[in-house]
Amino acid sequence: MTEGPPVVVIGAGHNGLAAAAYLARAGRRVLVVEAQGHVGGAAVTREFAPRFRVSSVAHLTHLLDAEIVRELGLRRHGLEFARTRLRTVALAEQGEALVLDGNRIVAGAVPDADRAAYGPFIDRMRRFAAVLARQHHRVPPRLAWARWRDALPAAALGLDIRRLGRDDMREFLRVVTMAIYDVLEESFASPALKGALAVDAVLGTRLGSRSGNSVFSYLHRLGGGGPALPRGGVGSVCDALAAAARSAGAEIRLDSPVAAITVGGGGVAGVRLESGESIAAAAVVSSADPKTTLLRLLGARHLEAELAQRVHHLRSTGTAAKLHLALSGLPRFRGVAAGDAGERLVLAPSATYVDEAFNAAKYRRYSSQPIMEITVPTVHDGTLAPAGQHVLSAIVQFAPYDLAAGWDAARGRFQECVLELLERHAPGIRGQVLAAELLTPQDIERDFRISGGHWHHGELALDQALMLRPVPGAARYAMPVAGLYLCGAGCHPGGGVIGAAGRNAARVLLAGGSP
Ligand SMILES: Cc1cc2nc3c(=O)[nH]c(=O)nc-3n(C[C@H](O)[C@H](O)[C@H](O)COP(=O)(O)OP(=O)(O)OC[C@H]3O[C@@H](n4cnc5c(N)ncnc54)[C@H](O)[C@@H]3O)c2cc1C
Numbered sequence: 001m002t003e004g005p006p007v008v009v010i011g012a013g014h015n016g017l018a019a020a021a022y023l024a025r026a027g028r029r030v031l032v033v034e035a036q037g038h039v040g041g042a043a044v045t046r047e048f049a050p051r052f053r054v055s056s057v058a059h060l061t062h063l064l065d066a067e068i069v070r071e072l073g074l075r076r077h078g079l080e081f082a083r084t085r086l087r088t089v090a091l092a093e094q095g096e097a098l099v100l101d102g103n104r105i106v107a108g109a110v111p112d113a114d115r116a117a118y119g120p121f122i123d124r125m126r127r128f129a130a131v132l133a134r135q136h137h138r139v140p141p142r143l144a145w146a147r148w149r150d151a152l153p154a155a156a157l158g159l160d161i162r163r164l165g166r167d168d169m170r171e172f173l174r175v176v177t178m179a180i181y182d183v184l185e186e187s188f189a190s191p192a193l194k195g196a197l198a199v200d201a202v203l204g205t206r207l208g209s210r211s212g213n214s215v216f217s218y219l220h221r222l223g224g225g226g227p228a229l230p231r232g233g234v235g236s237v238c239d240a241l242a243a244a245a246r247s248a249g250a251e252i253r254l255d256s257p258v259a260a261i262t263v264g265g266g267g268v269a270g271v272r273l274e275s276g277e278s279i280a281a282a283a284v285v286s287s288a289d290p291k292t293t294l295l296r297l298l299g300a301r302h303l304e305a306e307l308a309q310r311v312h313h314l315r316s317t318g319t320a321a322k323l324h325l326a327l328s329g330l331p332r333f334r335g336v337a338a339g340d341a342g343e344r345l346v347l348a349p350s351a352t353y354v355d356e357a358f359n360a361a362k363y364r365r366y367s368s369q370p371i372m373e374i375t376v377p378t379v380h381d382g383t384l385a386p387a388g389q390h391v392l393s394a395i396v397q398f399a400p401y402d403l404a405a406g407w408d409a410a411r412g413r414f415q416e417c418v419l420e421l422l423e424r425h426a427p428g429i430r431g432q433v434l435a436a437e438l439l440t441p442q443d444i445e446r447d448f449r450i451s452g453g454h455w456h457h458g459e460l461a462l463d464q465a466l467m468l469r470p471v472p473g474a475a476r477y478a479m480p481v482a483g484l485y486l487c488g489a490g491c492h493p494g495g496g497v498i499g500a501a502g503r504n505a506a507r508v509l510l511a512g513g514s515p
Pocket residue numbers: 010011012013014015016033034035036039040041042043057058059060061062063204256257258259287288289292297318320321322395444448449450453454455456457487488489490494495496497498
């Protein structure tokens with residue numbers, strides 16, 4: 001272990017913890033300072049009603065990096081899954097629900113042509129998604145190459161696309177910037193099928209199904225092993241990461257909010273906590289979002305004006321709310337087989353419905369007919385609620401951060417809309433509700449210190465991706481102020497519980513990387 005001041009990691013979310021673990025394993029002295037009284041950030045399991053626990057923000061893992069799980073020995077450090085490869089069940093008010101299992105449609109009334117087209121469509125989209133997923137471990141290329149080595153990541157991306165073969169390469173380049181709505185129109189007739197697929201393209205974004213870039217967002221989500229439920233909630237991923245970091249020698253200090261990143265001698269000098277304590281650092285690695293890190297903790301005065309402007313204009317207005325219900329029994333969803341209640345349920349009867357739900361957010365209103373991704377994790381995981389009772393966790397869109405009416409005034413009405421909609425699909429559920437918690441993007445910003453309460457710490461779109469993420473000139477983890485690194489979801493490859501940003505940032509620091 002090195003002597004001298006530690007590398008200070010700001011934030012014990014999953015990316016901060018991954019960075020800490022890799023740095024400590026490489027022999028660096030590491031101190032993680034976390035504002036909350038627990039680890040996890042937006043990947044945390046919390047009690048929201050007496051004896052009912054829930055994954056408070058992220059509730060499924062789609063993209064968790066298998067290599068990180070293996071390298072850091074997360075299974076040895078306690079990570080277990082209650083279920084992997086959940087099916088997707090598209091809720092319908094009438095008839096049998098559509099059920100998607102990997103690349104097969106296993107239930108629901110869809111035309112034969114859709115049934116036949118579905119497998120090849122998903123397989124092709126997975127090949128496209130794999131191209132993007134292959135970039136997760138690569139530091140984005142420099143736009144102006146100083147050395148040939150800097151050009152390699154761009155060449156590797158080009159090669160990955162080329163290796164798709166002529167037909168797939170053409171199709172990838174054609175669809176990647178398109179709206180998911182148009183791609184689905186070309187492929188299928190069933191509104192229910194198109195609605196279910198469109199959900200994956202817009203969750204966590206400020207996009208509708210008719211927005212350009214929604215295929216890119218769909219491919220980002222498709223690039224992992226499929227939806228899974230960690231036992232004990234998503235927080236258990238971070239508990240395992242924290243155990244891995246500690247066992248490698250990292251220290252984690254909770255209840256230690258950072259007030260400022262201090263600068264001196266031509267680079268970062270350390271951090272000052274809100275308590276007034278100053279900590280000297282060999283380097284500072286921040287998993288807080290880019291606006292928080294660069295504008296609030298570092299201060300725009302330490303950045304070139306143009307870079308500060310770019311960070312200021314980073315689009316990071318969240319649109320996803322979370323609803324948590326403590327239930328006295330298992331809800332019965334219309335058209336859903338009893339054995340499927342614990343699968344991933346989506347509420348979006350058509351791709352048009354998805355776009356109409358988004359329309360409201362464009363004008364700073366909430367959707368009165370929102371889309372939802374629902375899980376009832378207690379079907380598979382008895383650790384979250386008393387025996388026989390259940391927890392329902394729903395991501396609800398669109399609930400814009402910047403609601404014109406203000407969330408204080410609108411919170412009750414929005415929750416009522418969501419409960420009414422749930423009651424239509426699960427008659428009697430309202431009578432089962434023992435307690436409810438609604439988190440709007442403003443609540444998420446306050447409780448989890450994420451600017452705008454945004455899923456990705458900043459919209460994930462092609463103009464804010466790869467070498468443009470979070471902003472041009474600061475896309476390679478090392479910031480223009482010497483000794484400062486970003487390692488959170490605001491960096492490449494973006495949000496979702498992945499861990500690659502933390503791992504990449506640690507690698508860059510260890511290699512002495514520059515912006
Ligand atoms: C509503 C919603 C639902 C989501 N659902 C899913 C899902 O189902 N699956 C999925 O994969 N992803 C989901 N996500 C996205 C996912 O939760 C995030 O992208 C991911 O958790 C971000 O991890 P991170 O480590 O980069 O940052 P964070 O988890 O935000 O961690 C940053 C940490 O830094 C700390 N911090 C911030 N400022 C300071 C400071 N000044 N001093 C000290 N500490 C500080 C914070 O307290 C926090 O612990 C969802 C996001 C939202 C908003």
